[in-house]
Structure formats: structure tokens, C-alpha cells
Amino acid sequence: MATYIVRRVFYMIPTLLVISFLSFLIMQAPPGDFLTSYIAELSASGEQVDLELVESLRATYGLDEPWYVQYWLWISRFVRGDFGTSFEWNVPVRELIGQRLALTIFISMLTLLFTWIVALAIGVYSAVYQYSIGDYIVTTIGFLGLATPNFMLALILMYIAFQVFGISVGGLFSPDYTNAPWTWGKFVDLMKHVWIPVIVIGTAGTASLIRVMRANLLDELKKPYVVTAQAKGVPAWRALFKYPFRVAINPFLSTIGWLLPALISGDIIVSVVLSLQTTGPLYYRALLSQDMFLAGGLLMLLAILTVIGTLLSDILLAWVDPRVRYE
């Protein structure tokens, strides 16, 4: 197993290099650069855009170099841990990302927990009580969750939160706590706000997982070994959780690989609508304004997490299900 992991880690290096190159190409693909968006901004208010000024800025930020030079400058510093400076925010990219990372991971973990608990519980219930009234009800709710656009749900919940509970709109903290140091009060305030994004982002994920869990478990429950166990008088919960459940949970583990990058990019539209202080909106804005180093830094972070996530999935699968081999 150790050699397997080492080999996989080794493979990650060329993969990441290729990803970095491709992602840089994609970032360069749209016509113009950060200054084009800056000029659009000035031009929209009718200001005469001074060419001398634009040329000076272009030189300052190295945008007058050909793309391969820019790529080299970026990647050679990236491997040393220097992600460059965001054009728009004028602060080092690492600082920008770092500032939002903790909260992003906290919300994503919470969402993941919510999704799994709800999806597993409902999935198991509707498999065990297949075609019961309860099954129909939760299935309907599940499909509704799948079909409702997230941002819509976000707006509705935000309205309810404000009208019914009097919670300030948008963001994860009340204005009084936004810049305050961490205290118990601030944590309580965070918990008051955090349920909206967790429910909104979570519901979208639950629906499909409920279906997967239900289908897998149904397959498993009809197998002879389960019938045998039940016939031999093994208690119902044990006959359910000891083996069928562990097999049915496989798809959950294999999707962990996709969950890690989702932690960072979050559900971008929902995060923008709810103005969460997470990395998702930062990424979205960076792409729009062609803030290259910030977008590039986040993109590489996503790539690294995807690769690591895939590795984790593979290891977890092998661990839970001994039938999976390392070869």
C-alpha cells in the first residue's frame, strides 16, 4: 500500500504541470487582459482613457510580455510558494486566499455533514420502506430539491430569515461582528447565519445521493446473503448495517475526490447571492476581471485538491471494500 501511495504521489507532479499550463492558456484565451476590464470600467463613466497611463500600468504588471514569458514568471514563483499579487485587490494572492480559506472549509464541511446525514438517513429509510407513503414523500421532496435552482432557494430563505427571524441579510456575520475578534458571541452569530448556505447548498447534493443510496441498498437487500441473515434471525439493524450498508456506501466514498475542490469553489452563484466571505465569490470575480494571478492561484489550488481527493477516494475505497485491489 505504501509503494502504491508513493507512486500515485509521483504521478501527481506531471499531471499538475500539465494542468497549470492548460489553465494558464485558458486564462489567456479571452481577448484582452486585466487592463482591458479596467479600461472598460473607466470608459463606462465617460473618462478619457489616457494611453500613456495604460501603457505604464501594462508594463508595471508585466502584461506587455508574451504569454509564455508570463507563464514562466508565474509558475516558477508558484512552485516556490509565491502566488503573485492580485491586480484588483493589490495584495498578495496567498493572503487573499488564506483569509477566506478557513471559513470556506468550515462551511463546506458543515454542508457535507448535513448532506450526508440527511441523504444517508433518508436513503436508507426509503430503501427499507420501499413504496411506502414515507418513501413517496421523501422522494418527492428529494426531486424538488434537485429541481429548484439554488440561487432561488437562497433568495427565498434569505427573505424568510429576515422577515421571520430578523437576521441581517447577506454575509455570515451581523455587521457588529464582521470585524470583531473571535468570541462566543461571534460564534453564535455565525451559527445564526450559517444554516442558510448549508441548507441551500446541501439540498442540491442530497437529492441525488438519496437516489443513489436507495438504489444501491435495494440491490444489496435482495441478495441471498441478506435474506439468509434475516432468516437466521440476525437483528434487523445488524442485517442492514453490517454488510449491505457498507457496500451501498461505496459511491459516497468515490465522490470524495470531487468534494475536495468543491470545498474551495463552493457553490459560486449561491455564495455570491448570499455574499458569503468564502473563496467562491473571489474566484468568480477574479475570472470576470481577468485578475490572472488570483484566478490562476485558485485554479491551481482546485487542481491540487482534485488530484489529492482522487487519491484519497481510491485509498478509502480499498480500505472499506477489500475486494478493491491496488494493482
Place this chain on the structure above:
Amino acid sequence: MKRYRWLTGLVLSLVLAGVLFSANAQSYQEAPMLAEMVAAGELPPVDERLPANPMVIEPFEQIGQYGGTLRRALRGPSDGNGWRTIATEALFEWDFGRAVAIPSLAASISANADSTVHTLKLREGLKWSDGHPFTADDLVFFYEAVLLSPDVVGSAVGVDWKRVAGVQTEIVKVDDTTVEFRFGAPYALLEQGLAYHGDTALAPKHYLSQFHADFVPEDELQARVEEAGVDNWAQLFIQKNSVYLNPDRPVMGPWKVEVAFPADQMVAVRNPYYWKVDTEGNQLPYIDRIVTDLIQDAEAITLRASAGDIDFQYRHIRFSDLPLLAEGAETNGYQVLRWSDTTGWFSLYMNQSHADPVMRELMQNVDFRAGLSHAIDRETMNELLYLGTGEISHPAGLAGDPYFEDGFGQRFLEYDAGLANELLDKAGVAERDASGFRLRPDGERLTLTISTYPFETGASSVDAYELVAQYWEDVGVQTIVDLKERGLWTNFVTSNQHDIAGYLTASVLWNLNPTWYVPTASNTYWAPLFGEYYASGGSAGEEPPELFKRLQTLYDDLTTTLDPEANLELGREILRAHDENVFMIGTVKVPFQPVIVNSDLVNVLDQGVADFRLRHEGQSKFYQLSFQNP
């Protein structure tokens, strides 16, 4: 205007003398939070902090009370104008909501006989927010180290007076409180230009010089560059020169930033050295702090406003959200003011410098433009977009702009399909093909493309231009509405690739941003090629025909004519050309801009003008706003 200025100077110095006299008799008062700092020995007493002749402001309604926090919201770092316009100062500033520039940091101004040299006298004893004196050296520093530096000139946005008549403007120090602006020709727009964009020209030499290559040895500067994690000293300098992203930079404004973006909330606290007092000698500002939340989504800002969590703002607040805003007003303790809107036209910029010669001839034909204008049913558009409350005219200035004359922008407005057809026939597109579409003089089908991007001014640009397209198809002109992303759109229309650009038009103080009405740059969307010709001094673009050249000459004259009457006449003549020619076909204009104001806030301008050139909400002078119950 010269004579006038002497008179103003005289009156002003009399007023100042009077104020000085009374000020000496009664010492100044300060905010409790500053008094505490003085008592604790952290700050010199208020009389030592204020200049000898502080600027005296008569509050808009009443003397205010100290204290309180004002809440606003902005969308991100590129939204910096939302901070600049309310919290930065300049040598001149606008009077309450009017395009009249009054001396601010400057105490007085005078000009030589031919108005090429303007002498500015600063107030005595002005100080930066860190207590360091503000002098003529700071202005010269801006001129020498920023404006003339090819490396960092990028941080000097909107210095309209940088060149006059093609000659670099000079700033020369006479003594500590006197500077001369020396222009290549008589210059009439300095005071207005400084009131609009003058904050850029304030650079604290004592702070910024430590990040400038002309003042610091190379290795020392390099160490600072590396420490900040940027690529070169120019980036470092631009970073340090930001008034709202760098909390360490000393400022002259009423508040200085304490916590900056990228924090989720920007916090600014009163500047203890602020140099304005009210008529009773209270040091301004009244309000202690301004907090600005970072909210990326405009809808969320509106929701927040409707919850009463925004104290004074119209930025990102839209006419179309009026019902929601009105609903929350009473229960959540705010009111919705109506400021006049000066830019909210859905205009059609008819490209006079079209790349295709056949199309150019059509575009330049006034019958063609008039025909298209008569084909638009503006009353119905108004009903559909603004429930009939919108205003109908072409953009040719607006009441309130000194250059505007009653009746401008009223030609070819009535909806008359018969007349439209007649005029279009006359313009040379009478022939039609089998599908009923008009043909160009060269036999090809006439297709007009309206290029726009999705923007809102109370209604959506997409809806508005789709309606226009429908009306034009009704008179046989095939019309396509082409939606682009904003950056691409700017690129497309400034490089002269469009038939018709769909965008807003500014109408007040356009003399400061002439591109709207005179082809002076490539962002004159109705004639980009002619604008480029002007901006490049003839080395790029295309030489314009006489009609457009005349507009450019008129504008040159306007910038150099100081006599008020003659100056007004020049501006009027430019607008008259638009009135007669309708290079920009107007449709419907949004009736007003809703402004959210906390009911507890006093001294708020009730009849403002929502315009960038007048500095948005800033024209209500935030430093004299006050909460009744702070």
C-alpha cells in the same frame, strides 16, 4: 470670469477674516472621542490641529451632533469610486449638488492676464491625518514623482489638465502655501476639473517618498518590494498610494480607513486633523465612523437597504427595486429620496465613422437618422419599461447643465410610421426585397446591429433595445440586438466595429468628460475613429469631415475661453449641433434615482443630481451629515 474671480477672492477673504476673528475669540470644539484622546495626551488640542483659516461650512439644515456610525455597502475593490466620491478631498469642491466649484483645500485662486498661470493659495497650517503638515511640496511631489514618472503615472487617473493644447502642464512651488499651475494655453476648466477629480493630485510626500525610486536607494527599495510580495517598486507605490486599500496612507479627508478591504467590512474613523468646521466652530465631521460592507451581489445590497441596514446610498440601488424599497421604508426606518438622473437614457449611438463606406453615408444622413427616430414608439416603451413615468428626449445636455437650452433634444420624437417610411425612402433605402426588408443603395439588404451589453437603468438594456429592433423591423429595417460581455463590448465599439452602440449618455458637466458630445477619444461611441484622430493628435484614426472637426475646434475653444458668456455660447453651440443632427437617438430616460436615507440622518441634500461628475452621494457632503440620535 477673471473679474469675477477677483471679486470672489475679495469676498472670500473678507469672510475668512471675519471667521478668523470670531474663531480667535471662541476656541473650537471637537468630538468627544477626540477630546478623550487629547485628555490622555495622545493628541494635541483641537486649536493646534486646525489650520489658521479652517474652511467654514454652513450645514445644509442644522448644526449636527457628534457621534454615530454610518453604514454603506460596496461590491469590491473595483468599486473604489464609491469610497472616493464620499471621503476624499481636493483643492476645490462642488457646492451642495451644484456644478459650482468652490475653494476647499485652496483658500483662493487667481490667474495672470492671459490665464495661462493660475496661482493657488493653500490654507495656512493644513495637516495630513497623521499630523504632518500639508504644503505646496506635496503638490509638487505629485507633479514630479507621479505625473511625470513613466513608472507610476498609472496611479494618476483622471488628471484632465495634464496637457493643455498639447503642452505638459507644470506645477511650481512659490512658497510653502502657494503653487502655480502653468498651462500651455489659457485654461478654463481647472477649478471644475479639481472639484471632479482633484483628489488624485493629493499625495503625501513624507509617506509616499519612501516607496519611490527617486527618493530611496535601490537596495533599500528592493527590500521593501520583496517584503510586500510584489514584483517591482511601481506596484508597491501604487499599492501604498491607495486611499481605501491602504490604511497607513495619510489622507486629507474627513475619515481615514482603519480596516481596509479585503476584510469583509471596511471601517473608517474620523480624521483628527480634519480642517473644516461648522458655523459654530465645531470641528467636522459629525459622524465618528463609516463602515462599508463588502457585498458582491447588487440584489443583496438592495435587500440589505430594504432591511434598513444602509444609512445613505444610491450606488447599486435601482429604480426597478422601488416597490421593494418603498415597502420596507416605514417599518425599517428609512426614507427613499428621489434624485434626478442625468445619465439614464437608452441611447442609440449612430456610428458616424462607420468602416463600411455605404453604411457611413447612410449613418451621416440626417434623414436616415430622423426616419429611424420617428419609427420608435417611445410612449409605449415608456409604459412598458417605466410604467409611463420615464422622460422622453434625445441626449443633448439636460436642464441643470449650464450649456443646455430649453427645447434641445426634442426633434423627430413623435411616433409616426408613415413619416418614418417617407424619410427612409428619401434617405436612399426605398427599395425592398422579397421579404419586405429595405435594401441599401448598393442592393444589399440593410441590416442594423445594435451592440450593447446587459446593464440596468431602472429597466434592462436588453428589453429596451429589443423593443427598438421591433419598431425598426416594422418599417422594413432588419435589426439585430447583439449582446456582448462588457469588456468585449468596450473593445468592439471603441475599435469602430459597430453600426450602432447601445449605452447610456451623460448630460451634466459633460465639458469635463467631452467624449459624450465631442469626438475626443475612441470612446465617443458615435464617432470613435474621429475621436481617436483627435486624441492621438492626428497620428491614428481618421481625419473627420468639417461638421465633426468643428465640434472639436469648438471644444478646444471652450477649454481656453474664460469669459463666462463666450464659454457658455461655445458649449451651447456643441449641444445645438446634437440637437439638430441627433447623432445619438434617444429613447426613454429613467425618471429619477432612488436614494436610501436613514430617517434619523439630517443635513441630507433632498434634491440631488445622481451623477458621477458631481461625485454621486458625495455632493451631499458627508462630513456635515449627522444622526439625530447617534
